[in-house]
Amino acid sequence: MSTTAVGELGSAPALPPPRGPTPVPARRRSTPPVLLAAGVLVALVLLLPLGFLILEAVQDGFSTLRPLLFRALTATLLWNTVSLMVVVTVLCAVIGTAAAWFVERTDLPGRRIWAVLVVVPIGIPDFVTSFGWKSIFPSLGGFAGATLVMTLAVYPLVYLPVAASLRHADPAQEEVARSLGLGRLRTFARVTLPQVRLAMLGGCLLVGLVMLSEYGAFEILGFHTFTTEIYTEFLSGFDAPAACALSLVLVVLSLFLLTGEGLARGRGRPSRTGALAARIPRPHWLGRATLPVLAGFFMLVGLALGVPVGAIVYWILHGGSSTLPTASILTAAGHTIFYSAAAGLVATIAALPVAILSVRHSGRVSTILERSNYLVLAMPGLVIALALTYFSERYAAGFLYQSSTMLIAAYAIMFFPLALVAVRTSVAQAPASLEEVGRSLGRGRLEVLWRLTLPLAAPGLAAAFCLVFLEAVTELTATLVLIPTGAQTLATQFWAFQTNISYGQAAPYAGLMILIAAIPSCVLGRWFDRLPSRSLVAA
Amino acid sequence: MAMAMAMAMAMAMAMAMAMAMAKEASQPRTGDTTRRGRWGAGLIACVVLSCLLAACGGSASSSNSITLYNGQHEQTTDALVARFEKLTGIKVNVRSDDEDVFASQITAEGSHSPADVLFTENSPPLEYLQQKGLLAPVAPSTLAHTPSRYNSPTGHWVGVSARVSVLVYNTRLLTPAQLPTSVMQLADPEWKGKLAIAPGETDFQPIVTSVARTYGNAAALRWLEALKANAGSAHSYPDNETIVDQVNRGQVALGVINQYYWYRERAQVGASNVHSAIVHFAPRDPGYVIDVSGAAALKSSPHQVDAQKLLAFLVSAEGQQIIAHTDSFEYPIASGVITDQPETPLDKLRPNPIGIPALGDGATAIALLQKAQLL
Numbered sequence: 001m002s003t004t005a006v007g008e009l010g011s012a013p014a015l016p017p018p019r020g021p022t023p024v025p026a027r028r029r030s031t032p033p034v035l036l037a038a039g040v041l042v043a044l045v046l047l048l049p050l051g052f053l054i055l056e057a058v059q060d061g062f063s064t065l066r067p068l069l070f071r072a073l074t075a076t077l078l079w080n081t082v083s084l085m086v087v088v089t090v091l092c093a094v095i096g097t098a099a100a101w102f103v104e105r106t107d108l109p110g111r112r113i114w115a116v117l118v119v120v121p122i123g124i125p126d127f128v129t130s131f132g133w134k135s136i137f138p139s140l141g142g143f144a145g146a147t148l149v150m151t152l153a154v155y156p157l158v159y160l161p162v163a164a165s166l167r168h169a170d171p172a173q174e175e176v177a178r179s180l181g182l183g184r185l186r187t188f189a190r191v192t193l194p195q196v197r198l199a200m201l202g203g204c205l206l207v208g209l210v211m212l213s214e215y216g217a218f219e220i221l222g223f224h225t226f227t228t229e230i231y232t233e234f235l236s237g238f239d240a241p242a243a244c245a246l247s248l249v250l251v252v253l254s255l256f257l258l259t260g261e262g263l264a265r266g267r268g269r270p271s272r273t274g275a276l277a278a279r280i281p282r283p284h285w286l287g288r289a290t291l292p293v294l295a296g297f298f299m300l301v302g303l304a305l306g307v308p309v310g311a312i313v314y315w316i317l318h319g320g321s322s323t324l325p326t327a328s329i330l331t332a333a334g335h336t337i338f339y340s341a342a343a344g345l346v347a348t349i350a351a352l353p354v355a356i357l358s359v360r361h362s363g364r365v366s367t368i369l370e371r372s373n374y375l376v377l378a379m380p381g382l383v384i385a386l387a388l389t390y391f392s393e394r395y396a397a398g399f400l401y402q403s404s405t406m407l408i409a410a411y412a413i414m415f416f417p418l419a420l421v422a423v424r425t426s427v428a429q430a431p432a433s434l435e436e437v438g439r440s441l442g443r444g445r446l447e448v449l450w451r452l453t454l455p456l457a458a459p460g461l462a463a464a465f466c467l468v469f470l471e472a473v474t475e476l477t478a479t480l481v482l483i484p485t486g487a488q489t490l491a492t493q494f495w496a497f498q499t500n501i502s503y504g505q506a507a508p509y510a511g512l513m514i515l516i517a518a519i520p521s522c523v524l525g526r527w528f529d530r531l532p533s534r535s536l537v538a539a
Numbered sequence: 540m541a542m543a544m545a546m547a548m549a550m551a552m553a554m555a556m557a558m559a560m561a562k563e564a565s566q567p568r569t570g571d572t573t574r575r576g577r578w579g580a581g582l583i584a585c586v587v588l589s590c591l592l593a594a595c596g597g598s599a600s601s602s603n604s605i606t607l608y609n610g611q612h613e614q615t616t617d618a619l620v621a622r623f624e625k626l627t628g629i630k631v632n633v634r635s636d637d638e639d640v641f642a643s644q645i646t647a648e649g650s651h652s653p654a655d656v657l658f659t660e661n662s663p664p665l666e667y668l669q670q671k672g673l674l675a676p677v678a679p680s681t682l683a684h685t686p687s688r689y690n691s692p693t694g695h696w697v698g699v700s701a702r703v704s705v706l707v708y709n710t711r712l713l714t715p716a717q718l719p720t721s722v723m724q725l726a727d728p729e730w731k732g733k734l735a736i737a738p739g740e741t742d743f744q745p746i747v748t749s750v751a752r753t754y755g756n757a758a759a760l761r762w763l764e765a766l767k768a769n770a771g772s773a774h775s776y777p778d779n780e781t782i783v784d785q786v787n788r789g790q791v792a793l794g795v796i797n798q799y800y801w802y803r804e805r806a807q808v809g810a811s812n813v814h815s816a817i818v819h820f821a822p823r824d825p826g827y828v829i830d831v832s833g834a835a836a837l838k839s840s841p842h843q844v845d846a847q848k849l850l851a852f853l854v855s856a857e858g859q860q861i862i863a864h865t866d867s868f869e870y871p872i873a874s875g876v877i878t879d880q881p882e883t884p885l886d887k888l889r890p891n892p893i894g895i896p897a898l899g900d901g902a903t904a905i906a907l908l909q910k911a912q913l914l
Contacts (some may be wrong), residue, residue: 073912139790141773219777232739232914235639238667238900240646382640389647398651481644485606485632485653496613496635499780502807 031361032445038243038353039369046413047374050251052387053244053379060241068242069249073229079226082253084146085211091151094209096158097200101192101302102293104166107283109290114297115163116521121304122156122467123517125474125491127498128510129153129219132311146223152304153217154210157418157467158203163426164463165199166192168429171282198428202421205261209377209417212250212257215481216476223432226250227380234382247383254378258371309514329493336489339404340472343411344465347419350412351464357422358454360432370420384414385478405461407482411472418471419464426460427453433539466520473513490516565794604630605655605845608645611636612803613830615867616658621788622861623852629845638664639741645673645837648706655840656849658699660832661741663901665696668835670900675838678847683856685873689831692896696835699853700862700869703888704746704828705803705817707786708793718818722746722795722826723754726765735774735782735794736766742779742797745828747904749893753825756907775913780804787815797830802868829890832869 033376057065068074100514101117121129130149133140140148173195177187193200215227226246233243286293357371388410392401400406430453438448454461476491483492490509497506543693590601609616613635620631636644638659645652645668652673657663668674682690689698706733708718715856725734737743739882751759767775774791776782782794783804801817820827836846852858859876862869870885871878877885908914 016802068909073914139773222772222775222777229914232580234643235637235739235741238639238642238646238664239905240643382643386643386647389644393647393649393651398648398653401648401651402653477640480634481640485634500612500614500803500807 004134031357031363031366035353035357035361036365039357039366041370042350042354042416043372046376046416047484048391049376049379049384049387049413052390053247053251053383055390056244060245065242065245069245074249077224077226077229078249080223081212081227084143084150084225085208086289087147088150088154089204089207091147092155092158093157093200093204095151095204095300097162097193097196099155099297100159100162100166101188101288102297104163105192105284106286106293107290108286108293111374116518117301117305118159118297119156119466119470119521120514121153123473123521124305124308124514125476125494125510126150126153126214126217127220127476128311128494128513129308130217131503134220135311135314136307136319141222143223146218146220149217149221150211150214152300154207155304156470157206157210159202160463160467161203161422162196164422164459165196165425165429167459168426171273175282179369185430191233199421201261201264201426202425205257205374205422206377206418208257208261209374211253212254212378213380215360215380215521226253230380231382240386244383247379249472250378250380251375253374257378258374272331272399290462294518308510312507312511312514316511317501319505329490329508329512331497332488332490332493332509333516335483335487336473336491336513337411339408339411339489340469342404342408343415343472344419344467344469346408346412347416347468348423348461348464351416351419351423352422352427352461355427355452355457356449358424359428360435370424373420374417376413379413381414381475381478381482385481388413389481400484402484404484404487405483407479410478410482411475412468414475414478415468415471418467422460422464422467423457424460426457426463431457466523469520470504470517473516550576583610593764603628603845604632605651605842606632606634606841607849608641608656608657609633610634610641610659610664612660612867613861615803615865615869618865619853619858619892622716622857623849626852626857627845627848631849642667643853644683646671648839650839652839654837655842655846656834656836658834658853661745662691662696662698662831662833662895662898663741665691665745665833665835666895666898667900669693669695674836674844675836675840675843676819677835677850681847681851681854684851688894689833689872690895691833691835692894696833696897697850697854698831698833698872699858700832701872701885702799702830702832702865702869703799703819703890704742704826704830705798705801705819706793706826707783707796707815707817709786709789709791709815711789711814712792715816716819720821721819721824722750723762723824725769725795726762727824728769730769732769732771732774733792734766734769735776735791736770736795736913737776737778737794738739738767740778740907741901742830743774743795744901744904744908745830745898746795746826747907748898748901749825749828749891751788751907752893752897753891756903758804759907760910763907763913767911767913783815787813789814794850795826796892799868803866806866806868818885819888823891825891827888827890828893829888831872831895 022230087228099114103111103118108114109329126149129152133145133149137145148529169192173191174187177191178184213227214225215231218225218228219231230243230246230250233246234240354370354373357366388406389401392398392406434456435452437447438452443451474491476495479489479492480495481487488496490513494506494509494513497503497509607616608621616633616635620633623629624631634654638661641654641657641659642664643656645657648654657665665674669691676694677691677697682694685698691697706718719730720728724730728729744791747763748761750762754762773786774794776785778794778798780803782791782796783800785791786794787804787808796817798817801815804815805813834850836843836850840846854873856874856876859874860872862871863876863878872885876877905914
């Protein structure tokens, strides 16, 4: 991984040829202690759940855990988990990148609408999607069912960073390649793909990690993975040590993923002279391909969005009756928005020092600091919630337990890696040379950060906020443990009705969740649309 | 109120962030610094303020209120709590989740648990917490309302209601004459692809314990393995609700559930859409088991008096009447209250006479389920 770090340190040649010379490592700048302290603090907080896992697992001793870990079922679960993760990640990489390219770089009719519709599926709770599919195809399940449902649910994790990256990538490189006689496909493969590679890999890493900790969808689809098994141990067995030992297997799997992604990152990084030279890229003309591409988008959105929305409409119409009192849907929506927005903000702000540290001051320490933050995404929500419960009881006499502060902190911890990928990608794309110019003009570090780095990384920061917000909106298991007593979110209310088989009453809550998820996608899309032209004025 | 303010603040924060950045992007590079400084200060102030507000919102507990961790179905609990609050003036804050999550959660919360009372669907979570020493003894006068066979053997929780395990089958796929009379027959190859099970449900464990008690662990294990083969991964469901629903839709022919899930499904889908029926196993069959739902006060609770009042209310005639006449479809078991909702009255049931102590915390059942690789 250290080679990666050196590669990223490159002082950003303005136009790296596809397989050009490796960038010249810049002279190492001294790491500001405040930045380092912030990075260490963030990493420590994010490693709390891992600490809890180890403390709990060793409680039982290895001899007790051995029969549980080494049995035929473990091999089956391992195969299920890994094979599904690989297949879904590859599918998401293809779908997410292709969709982003068509939306950002071509004259696809209705791009602005697609840009929103394509992102919304991530804001649909997995249990809603799975129920939707199950009610249309009751026999859906197993590997094929899980692949279908999960791919449609998580491909936006690749789409969002890649789209942000395409926004920022210099179109001039493609134009030069085209003018030198390279065909469309080869230009895409040799110029565009390398430009978005970091973003795509980051997105794939997120997909892989999210797949490790997914629970709700697999439970409904009857597909057994490590995480469903962990919940079973917690739930039917009251066996926290066993559940924690199994969670450690997930941590090991995610270490493999991180190493793989680190190796794939490789050397060199895309860059451009920055937003100063930004302009609207001339869109590719789709021509005869328009219809098939449009059909593809209709199919994607139809499957990813149409099925769950259809299920919700069906439930509202055929819901039947329930004696469960209807809680105020607006209050629940308010809680959902407040907790999720605050978590998005906290995670994005916390991701900034870690990203700057890893991009601008890369080295062994900052790499380890950055990479350690991803482990948390592979841990089931219940584990993270119980870890916070445990530490607040042990070391803080229950301080802040079941307060909104702790719930927001839990969301920010759980979804921090999403923010980090988005922020890190955009900080990496902002040319360090501009910051050096700023510093050389006598501006302080903070001022350079505020006036140069942040504006340059703005699309990434916004994407980070939205990713965390969207995931937090649908979070359930940790919410049930940590939410202030008496408060409800849309997800907890949906769950309350759904466990009572009151689908008719549950449906409006799911519908509102989807609407709320559409808002940041809309804002993000529109804002992205305006960025280049505004920067043009600045230039 | 504080919540609404905090919400508005969060929205303002997000907008401030977006606007600040949009401004950054649009302004000429020579833009004045003070203006940006203001944005930054405003943003930070917003974050700090909302955090403060959030912290305030979290700590709302007065001396006259208690917190109930509710693992039971919400309708019944809400009805019980509403009446209790009216009678005593004690405010009850209700949290709902799965009873087994609560068991793990209360263990992690330790001596600082915010919970005063725990109300569960089954006895094993209560037995588990009792063995960890986390429950306070129930007042003897409260225990006296419920027949002692339905209470904690050590007096640490009180039985509130009961359910019985039954066979549910699709009436279009099977006739009553084709049905097995013993849970053991479900292991026969003729049910391959037709049987649904929910091995992860806490409701399934008492049946496993009962089979193991009757025929021994080795036979119970063979039985579980056969059940697993018959259900396959296609009909191995996460919960009883799914079993009832899938049987009713004809996706699978039969399954084992607690009787009240079928009544709840009927209330939900309407009698005209019911294509399933329930039937009891033969008297004293190991699959014919009574489960008890119970409640306990936590040892860590600083509100012992109020917590005990809630327990007493749950088993009082008034509390039991609420259970008898809401959509719970469970059997009231205390204060002599009976219900006519389940067709077979409690005293006409002929279950396997296995007691609460034998069901324990379900450890035997869990070990067997793990061995059969159903868990």
